[in-house]
Structures are given as structure tokens and as C-alpha cells.
Amino acid sequence: MTKVTYQLADGVALITVDHPPVNALGQVVRQGLWDAVARFGRDDTAQAAVIIGAGRLFIGGADITEFGKPPVAPFLPDVINAIAACTKPVIAAIHGTALGGGLEVALGAHYRIATRTARLGLPEVTLGVIPGAGGTQRMPRLVGLDAALTLMTTGKPVSGTQAQAMGFVDELAGDDLRADALAYAARLIAEGAGPRAVTDLPFPAADADLIAAWRQRLTRTAKGQVAPLAVLDAVVAGIERPFDQALAEERRLFLSMLDTPQRSGMMHAFFAERAVAKPPEILGIASRPLDRAGVIGGGTMGAGIATAMVLSGLHVTLVERDAAAAARAGETIARNLASAVKRGTLTETARDAILSDALVTVVGHDALSDADLVVEAVFEDMDAKTEVFRALDRVCKPGAVLATNTSYLDVNRIAQATGRPADVIGLHFFSPAHVMKLLEIVVADATATDVTATAFALAKKLGKIGVRAGVCDGFIGNRILSHYRTAVDHMVLDGASPYAVDRALVDFGFAMGPYQVSDLAGLDIGYMTRQRKAADAHPRDRASVFADALYHAGWLGQKAGHGYYIYDADSPKGRPDDAVTAIIETSRADLGLSSRDFTAAEILRRTMAAMVNAAANVVADGIAQRPSDVDVVFVSGYGFPRHRGGPLHYADTVGLDTILTDIREFAAIDDHFWTPAPLLEQLVADGRNFASLNR
Numbered sequence: 001m002t003k004v005t006y007q008l009a010d011g012v013a014l015i016t017v018d019h020p021p022v023n024a025l026g027q028v029v030r031q032g033l034w035d036a037v038a039r040f041g042r043d044d045t046a047q048a049a050v051i052i053g054a055g056r057l058f059i060g061g062a063d064i065t066e067f068g069k070p071p072v073a074p075f076l077p078d079v080i081n082a083i084a085a086c087t088k089p090v091i092a093a094i095h096g097t098a099l100g101g102g103l104e105v106a107l108g109a110h111y112r113i114a115t116r117t118a119r120l121g122l123p124e125v126t127l128g129v130i131p132g133a134g135g136t137q138r139m140p141r142l143v144g145l146d147a148a149l150t151l152m153t154t155g156k157p158v159s160g161t162q163a164q165a166m167g168f169v170d171e172l173a174g175d176d177l178r179a180d181a182l183a184y185a186a187r188l189i190a191e192g193a194g195p196r197a198v199t200d201l202p203f204p205a206a207d208a209d210l211i212a213a214w215r216q217r218l219t220r221t222a223k224g225q226v227a228p229l230a231v232l233d234a235v236v237a238g239i240e241r242p243f244d245q246a247l248a249e250e251r252r253l254f255l256s257m258l259d260t261p262q263r264s265g266m267m268h269a270f271f272a273e274r275a276v277a278k279p280p281e282i283l284g285i286a287s288r289p290l291d292r293a294g295v296i297g298g299g300t301m302g303a304g305i306a307t308a309m310v311l312s313g314l315h316v317t318l319v320e321r322d323a324a325a326a327a328r329a330g331e332t333i334a335r336n337l338a339s340a341v342k343r344g345t346l347t348e349t350a351r352d353a354i355l356s357d358a359l360v361t362v363v364g365h366d367a368l369s370d371a372d373l374v375v376e377a378v379f380e381d382m383d384a385k386t387e388v389f390r391a392l393d394r395v396c397k398p399g400a401v402l403a404t405n406t407s408y409l410d411v412n413r414i415a416q417a418t419g420r421p422a423d424v425i426g427l428h429f430f431s432p433a434h435v436m437k438l439l440e441i442v443v444a445d446a447t448a449t450d451v452t453a454t455a456f457a458l459a460k461k462l463g464k465i466g467v468r469a470g471v472c473d474g475f476i477g478n479r480i481l482s483h484y485r486t487a488v489d490h491m492v493l494d495g496a497s498p499y500a501v502d503r504a505l506v507d508f509g510f511a512m513g514p515y516q517v518s519d520l521a522g523l524d525i526g527y528m529t530r531q532r533k534a535a536d537a538h539p540r541d542r543a544s545v546f547a548d549a550l551y552h553a554g555w556l557g558q559k560a561g562h563g564y565y566i567y568d569a570d571s572p573k574g575r576p577d578d579a580v581t582a583i584i585e586t587s588r589a590d591l592g593l594s595s596r597d598f599t600a601a602e603i604l605r606r607t608m609a610a611m612v613n614a615a616a617n618v619v620a621d622g623i624a625q626r627p628s629d630v631d632v633v634f635v636s637g638y639g640f641p642r643h644r645g646g647p648l649h650y651a652d653t654v655g656l657d658t659i660l661t662d663i664r665e666f667a668a669i670d671d672h673f674w675t676p677a678p679l680l681e682q683l684v685a686d687g688r689n690f691a692s693l694n695r
Helices: 027-044 074-086 103-108 135-143 145-154 159-165 177-190 208-221 227-240 243-256 262-274 300-311 322-345 348-358 383-396 411-415 449-461 477-491 498-509 514-521 525-538 544-553 578-591 600-620 627-639 648-656 656-667 680-688
Strands: 005-007 010-018 050-051 090-094 096-101 111-115 118-121 171-173 290-298 314-319 359-363 374-375 401-404 426-428 438-441 467-468
Touching: 005 027, 010 027, 010 177, 027 050, 027 074, 050 177, 074 103, 074 514, 074 578, 090 300, 096 103, 096 411, 096 477, 103 118, 103 135, 103 374, 111 159, 111 177, 135 145, 135 227, 135 243, 145 208, 145 449, 159 171, 171 177, 177 262, 177 359, 208 227, 227 243, 227 383, 262 467, 262 648, 290 348, 300 322, 300 348, 300 426, 314 348, 322 348, 322 359, 322 426, 348 359, 374 383, 401 449, 411 426, 438 449, 438 477, 438 627, 449 467, 477 498, 477 514, 477 544, 477 578, 477 600, 477 627, 498 514, 498 600, 525 544, 525 648, 544 578, 600 648, 600 656, 600 680, 627 648, 648 656, 656 680
Parallel strands: 010 050, 050 090, 090 111, 096 118, 111 171, 290 314, 290 374, 314 359, 374 401, 401 426, 438 467
Antiparallel strands: 005 010, 426 438
16 A cells, blocks of 8 residues: 655654655655655654655656646645755655656755665656756755756766765665664754755856856757756756746746657657567566576677676677687777776776676687577678577577577578577667667567567666567568668659758757768668668669769778768768769769759658658568557667657657658659558548557
């Protein structure tokens, strides 16, 4: 039963929030805190209070069951203000997580004690809103403007240790938070310490140049999001106005964002990521053991996979073809770990322990005989991969999970190279594998259910978002990517500049445009994919001849210093190249094509229509289990702007009839490429949207 309890222990009121599973701040918890704080004020025997969470964390943020419903008193800002107004010391004791409203409750207390591993943050911008219960007014008073704005505009949490160093946690606890918090309260009582409301501190002053610099930075980095700039507006209100007025302005800004399309998109992404981790087929299914892993191939991808694994606590044996390659793989992993140390996410001691105890780089598959799971990450070639799986079939123990890190190839064919196809699954990591969050889990026809469960357990262990995919060329993401890349290549053939295409999609909110992505991945990757598919090409397919010309010129992208863009000391992020434009113009002339201009709006319409049309077929074919899974893949792995929710959520907001009308308009010129997806046509005819299929 949900409750907030009040106990007296040696003059300290212990207020415990017990609302499983995450102590969310629903109405009953807010009311419980309100009543407990009022009781503390009346209790002459209580000289201090400690607010602590039962279970695995302090206090969660908003109660998701209340989203979309009318708010009910007491409201969170009033509860927090009541805590801050107490005339006796109130200590927040934090373990697990204190995010969003949970951290705002802690900021309303007079003192804060936290475990070293606690995670504290104000991630509201990741849901399309801002802190709405005093976070924008209290945090700057504790840590200063720069640190507070960084916390609130990125939404990234910090550890208890980092929070103490920044100045918004006063004490660090040991293994027994409750005992340490009570002892801290007793010490404050003995020292005669009184209440110390954060709002008693002055709001940091700022000059116009500092605010202008932050506004310019956020305009550039937020890529069209409104929430980060609204955080800045709320902070400016704190600079210019008394606390009560600034708090009211914060609340006004918060409430104004609740019904915005960006809030809707980010909430959709949030719930979609929760749903995607629980495919129905593995509910109640135990995973296989997962302690020792193997990786075959120590290139960029294999080394990244091994890095992710050792960072998550797995023991990893990486196999390469010869001693020199094995040594290079070890050096790559060591550099990855050194970067983690530099970022502060790994200690030097932990790094040294991983390199000495948790990682082995060797030659020969026999070293994988005791692995619980092996990931093959060799060259994207069917013969090479099936040869590896025949070797794994020979050396791996019974019950070992055999995974292929393929981006396109048929996992069913790879599985048939073994005598144990039930143990085989696809794990499509995204590069760099120790950084990127997405993991496509490709379930083959014969894959055992507990192997699928093990793959999802691995994703969770690695801190990745696992998405179930069926077997087809490119699975979910690359199948759709191939289609919309063809659409933008067609525009370039017809007159659009690749640089204009990139600008239009970056302005829409993509992290990078498609031609920037090609340069990052390497133009040889695209060329080899086109060669692999050439035998099955339709006579009406339009070839990307200019892309082939760049490949044959040796302009392979960033790694060559030249692709669609030039990369050098003056332009490390790339600059357009007139020579590329000339090659494209020559390709058009050779094909006898005329050239016309494309507006940014038309580039966007065609790109989104192609993406949505292909995604509808992916859903209809069962490659993705639901439209929201497609959205997760593109938000997490392909740079689709999170505040737009994903391509199919975006299609719902635009209107499926609008998307279908665009496709039919484009089909009037090219009815081969622009064939409306039957599912899209059916949804429009029924007056339904993609969201209806998520349910």
C-alpha cells in the first residue's frame, strides 16, 4: 500500500516515502509529504527531519499514471515550499536516483546527504518541459549559473560524489544511508544548526554578455528544441525578479509546454523506449548465463563491442586472425578505456583491473570454449561469416549463444551454417559500439526464446536500448535508411545539392545530414552495399552514379580526408567541395537529366515521405513489431530528432493523409519508386494512425 510514514527516533522525524516501484510523486505521495511536514512542524519532540525513500531510490519524478489528467492538489511546488519553510532543519537522504521532481524535493530541504553512487539530475528537457517546481530557481543558487544551466539544458545526471563537488550535496553517506542520515541530523542538532533554505542564498548575478552567450549556444545546440531555451528564460527570471515572482514565471513556462508537439514527441519516445524492452515473447522467460563473452574481430566495431562488454563487467576474450591484429585490437580497447577515464566515467584503478583481469586478446577460436555468448564482428561478407559460425559450432560449449553483428545479411543463412540454429541470433550494434545506445536484436526463424531473452538481458547489461527485429535485408533501420537514402539521391540526380539536402535535414533536427553520415561511415560501405544488391536491381531503379564516381576517385569520406566534404585542419568537420558538385553535374549530363531547384521544404517532404512509406512496409511485414519500435530505432540509432518522436509519430502529427497525398504526387512522375505502402493506404482509409497499432 502506498504511504508516507512518520517515525520519531531520538528527536529526529524520519519521513519515509514508500510508493513502489519508484516512489513517484503522485497525488497520494504529495499529500503524504504535505501531511508529514505539517506534523513535523507541530511535533515539539522532533528537532530535525530526514526525508528518505524506501526501496531502491529516493523519490522518482512525476507519476506517469497522472500524465494527461487534470492536476490535483497539493501541487508539487507547494509541497516543496512547505518543506523549505520549516523552522527546523530538514535533511534529504538520497540513494538510487533523484531525478526531476525528486531532486526538486531534495533542493527544497535544508541539507542533503547522498550515497556516492546516487544519480541526481533535472532531466525535464528530455521530456520537452523544464523543471517546474523550483529547480530553475534553487539550483543556480547552489552551483552557479554555468553549472546549473549545463545540468538543466542537457538533462544529464551526476553522481553523488560529483554533486558534492559541485555544491548541491552537503555530505556523502557510506553503506547505511539511513543510519548516516540520522547521525548527520543528530550532529546538526548538537551543533545548533538551524534551517538553511536554498532561497536564502542570493541568486547569482549575470551580465548581458553571459546570457547572450548561453542563448547563442542553446540556439545552436538545441536544434529547434524549445525546452532548453525556456530553461534559460526561467533562470533569467530568477536574475531579474524576486523568488516568488520568478517561481511563478517558471511554473508558467512549465505549464505552457505541457501540450506542445515537442512534449508529445519526447513523451512518445520515452514510453516507446520502455515498451520496446519488453517484447511479449520473452515475458517470464529466463535468460541463459551471461558472465563470459567472446568477440571475433578486433576492428573498429569488434573493439567497440568488446569495450562495451568489459565496461559492463563481462569477461571478454577477443579473437583475431594473427598476433599483430590481436595486439592492435587490445590497443584500440585500451584507448577507448582511456577516453572513459578522461571523461570521468571510469577510474584509472577500474581501467587497470579491466585490462589485467577482464580482457584477453588472442589468436584462434579455441579460446572461446567457455564463453556464454560470442559475437562475430568480421567483414560484412556471407562466406566469411558462415565460415566463422562453422568454427564456433565446433568449439563453443552447448548452450552458448552465437550472435552475428551483421548490418544487412540473412541471419537465417548464417544460423544454418551451424548444427545449433536455435542458439543463433543477430546483434546489430551501431558504431561506435561502446557509445551508441541502439542494439537491433534480430530474431531468426529458429532462434530459441531464451536466446532472445538473453540478447535483451545483454542489451540491458550494456546500457543499450534493445529493439526486436525480424530477418530481412537491413532489418528495421538499414532497410528504411536504404529507401530514404535512395529518395535523397534521386533529388540530387534531379538538381538538389547534397549540401542543401544536409542543411534541410539538420535544420529539421537531425544530428547529421545523409551525406555527412556517408562521409562518417565511409563511402566504400555504400558502394559495397550497392554492389551486393546490383544483381537484384530492377530495370527501373535509378543508380546513384555520382556516389560510385566518388568511390572510384578514392574519396571515401572522413577517413580519406575527402568525401562529399573536404576534411582538413581548417575544416575538421568538413566543408563543401566544388569538385564534388562538378562530378554530380557530369553524372546528370551523362544520364541526360535536366536540373531543377529543390526548396528545403520539398527536400523534407520527400525525405519524410520515403522514410514513412518504407517504415509502413517494415511494420506490415512484421520486421518491426509495432510503429513505436521503428521510432525508437531512428531516434536512438539514426539521429532522428527526439523532440519529433520518430518518423511514424511525426507522420501521425503531420497527418497520414498528408503523407499519402505527397507520395501519390511524387508517384505521378515516378510510380516505380513512389509506390504507396498498403498499410499506409489502409490506415488513411480507416481514419486511423500509426499510434493505433502501438496499442
